[in-house]
Amino acid sequence: MKSPDERRRSDRAHAAxxxxxxxxxxxxxxxxxxIEGIAARAGVGKQTIxxxxxxxxxxxxxxxxAGQTETDWPDSGDLGTDLRLVLRATTLEFADERTxxxxxxxxxxxxxxxxxxxxxxxxxxxxxxxxTKRRLRSAQQAGQVxxxxxxxxxxxxxxxxxxxxxxxRTHPFDEAYADALTNLAIRALGPAVAGAVGR
Amino acid sequence: MKSPDERRRSDRAHAAxxxxxxxxxxxxxxxxxxIEGIAARAGVGKQTIxxxxxxxxxxxxxxxxAGQTETDWPDSGDLGTDLRLVLRATTLEFADERTxxxxxxxxxxxxxxxxxxxxxxxxxxxxxxxxTKRRLRSAQQAGQVxxxxxxxxxxxxxxxxxxxxxxxRTHPFDEAYADALTNLAIRALGPAVAGAVGR
Numbered sequence: 001m002k003s004p005d006e007r008r009r010s011d012r013a014h015a016a017x018x019x020x021x022x023x024x025x026x027x028x029x030x031x032x033x034x035i036e037g038i039a040a041r042a043g044v045g046k047q048t049i050x051x052x053x054x055x056x057x058x059x060x061x062x063x064x065x066a067g068q069t070e071t072d073w074p075d076s077g078d079l080g081t082d083l084r085l086v087l088r089a090t091t092l093e094f095a096d097e098r099t100x101x102x103x104x105x106x107x108x109x110x111x112x113x114x115x116x117x118x119x120x121x122x123x124x125x126x127x128x129x130x131x132t133k134r135r136l137r138s139a140q141q142a143g144q145v146x147x148x149x150x151x152x153x154x155x156x157x158x159x160x161x162x163x164x165x166x167x168x169r170t171h172p173f174d175e176a177y178a179d180a181l182t183n184l185a186i187r188a189l190g191p192a193v194a195g196a197v198g199r
Numbered sequence: 200m201k202s203p204d205e206r207r208r209s210d211r212a213h214a215a216x217x218x219x220x221x222x223x224x225x226x227x228x229x230x231x232x233x234i235e236g237i238a239a240r241a242g243v244g245k246q247t248i249x250x251x252x253x254x255x256x257x258x259x260x261x262x263x264x265a266g267q268t269e270t271d272w273p274d275s276g277d278l279g280t281d282l283r284l285v286l287r288a289t290t291l292e293f294a295d296e297r298t299x300x301x302x303x304x305x306x307x308x309x310x311x312x313x314x315x316x317x318x319x320x321x322x323x324x325x326x327x328x329x330x331t332k333r334r335l336r337s338a339q340q341a342g343q344v345x346x347x348x349x350x351x352x353x354x355x356x357x358x359x360x361x362x363x364x365x366x367x368r369t370h371p372f373d374e375a376y377a378d379a380l381t382n383l384a385i386r387a388l389g390p391a392v393a394g395a396v397g398r
Contacts, residue, residue, distance in 0.1 A: 108307055152370055157383055160359030173352055180352055188387035
């Protein structure tokens with residue numbers, strides 16, 4: 001068992017590493033960030049980092065998560081209002097060059113690093129997708145989302161267009177885009193309108 | 200100027216390289232494909248390949264395009280019918296492990312290779328997105344797509360969900376998925392229904 005002093009030192013090192021990881025990614029970008037660089041900035045040895053994290057990706061995810069406010073959706077009672085807020089915030093994040101570069105590098109590394117992919121999915125993206133589904137489920141109960149809509153697909157209809165634009169870099173992100181996407185998503189997911197079938 | 204014999208030899212070498220590139224990617228996957236390997240299989244020197252193509256990605260794109268039937272959309276007069284066909288074909292392509300691996304490798308290489316990215320966009324994806332917009336424009340004229348819908352966003356609403364599922368590998372692709380996506384996209388893009396506003 002650790003003594004109180006050892007635990008305090010350990011907590012301090014843990015926090016220093018997360019802070020160093022965050023600053024390093026901010027300054028150098030994800031690609032040029034190294035475990036060595038993070039260790040040097042945090043004033044610890046590489047082995048201290050590897051005691052808690054298995055890879056650069058794993059530390060960076062924790063650093064990103066530490067800086068994040070919350071994954072839960074707002075719930076004003078009106079899905080359209082909440083969706084517009086979330087999509088404005090999400091597109092703002094993707095429009096930010098540094099955040100976008102970090103996410104892009106993580107997404108790339110995920111494709112041939114199953115452990116990192118697992119880590120991103122269970123710790124970062126998974127909870128966001130689950131939170132979205134929770135909000136959609138409550139909108140379904142309120143009659144604002146068609147009961148027959150599959151919520152996994154609904155999540156993709158909401159965020160998929162942003163991925164398409166982001167990966168192919170076809171067009172920039174702005175608030176008008178977030179709002180136009182909100183409108184189309186609400187039309188896609190909303191309750192089937194009587195008389196509209198077969199039009 | 201080339202003599203007729205030289206031109207024939209040159210055409211044969213060009214075709215042999217495309218065929219070799221296609222076979223090599225089929226057998227080894229994109230990642231293990233090399234210019235050297237393609238040259239050896241085609242029975243030409245590396246320099247012959249570099250005379251026509253600047254990179255592995257460029258040859259592979261041409262080999263993929265040579266095997267493709269057409270980018271143009273069907274036009275039955277009913278957007279829903281055509282969209283269902285196209286989305287079934289698209290998801291079938293993404294569900295195929297080898298095609299998916301090749302596209303994934305191209306997509307990854309694009310992210311830090313501007314020349315390849317330009318090439319994929321202008322030669323492969325760009326024409327597909329344009330063909331989609333042409334079909335949507337004709338559906339707009341037929342009153343099947345809301346006149347106010349931005350067609351760049353419409354394209355993303357159609358294909359973005361597939362990208363989301365493909366990149367995050369969250370769920371498998373099947374025909375039921377293609378059909379469910381078709382229904383939601385038609386609801387998103389279809390003409391605004393009188394009386395449905397403000398619901």
